[in-house]
Amino acid sequence: MVRSLRRPKLAVWKFASCDGCQLSLLNCEEELLAIASQMEIAYFLEASRATGRGPYDISLVEGSISTPHDAERIKAVRRISRVLVTIGACATAGGIQALRNFSQVEEWRRLVYARPEYVQTLETSTPVAAHVPVDFELRGCPISKTQLVEVISAFLHGRRPAVPSHSVCMECKRRGTPCVMVARGTPCLGPITQAGCGAICPAYGRGCYGCYGPTETPNPTSLMSWWKGLGVEDGDLVRVLRTFNAGAEAFRAESERREAH
Secondary structure (H helix, E strand, O other): OOOOOOOOEEEEEEOEOOOHHHHHHHOOOHHHHHHHHHOEEEEEOOOOOOOOOOOEEEEEEEOEEOOHHHHHHHHHHHHOEEEEEEEHHHHHHOOHHHHHHHOOHHHHHHHHOOOHHHOOOOOOOEOHHHOOOOOEEEOEOOEOHHHHHHHHHHHHOOOOOOOOOOEHHHHHHHHOOOOHHHHHOOOOOHHHEEOOOOOHHHHOOOOOOOOOOEOOOOOHHHHHHHHHHOOOOHHHHHHHHOOOOOOOHHHHHHHHHHHHO
16 A cells, blocks of 8 residues: 655566557556656656666566566565566566477577577566566556556555456457357457457457456366367467467466367
8 A cells, every 4th residue: 555745656667578568558648647647657768768766666567587687687676666566468477478488498599599698598488476476467468558547546545456357258248249259150269368458359350369368267178169169270279378378377278288189
């Protein structure tokens, strides 16, 4: 809970990622002015080279832990942060970088880099919560700016963020979008994916890609059986579960089970 006469300090940190979730904060535009009036944005290199010293009241962390340096730096960030919130698929589930977790990282390093001996990396790409305690995880690839403002506001006022844990299917029903899987036979990850995007893909007749990761109580085994009934091969089932949230436990476990068949 943040109660002080001074403005609380906000810090934004980047680890292995594309910067898309930090851009979501910059894209808040009018809301960003309101945030800046309530908080001191003390450390945000994506927005300014000027930095304020910690400790910080709220730290937003983007990106996965993928190098030995990352693993040490996130501990330092945790020590100087009263509240630590991870934002985006990379920080909450390892991101696309977690695809390395299903193969030998040394082989990838030799294929990708001309001088692999200069590249230091961990065997796996892992979420921040695997290394330090996290106060809240905000999912998405990228995150929803509306949800981000809600999370910041919630911690400023000492309450739990009101971010939905239900599936994308609920968002389809609210906007009156016919179920693409039932009506058209289009494979869709909506039933096992957490809401937050507004069900954009089904609204345009496409199946959900699972950008927000597993919902609170997913049943990927059942959904993948439905996909099989729609003619999707096992190899494609594995691939669809290994996209933005490949390291999320529910998606990872089901993809490995399917791969073992």
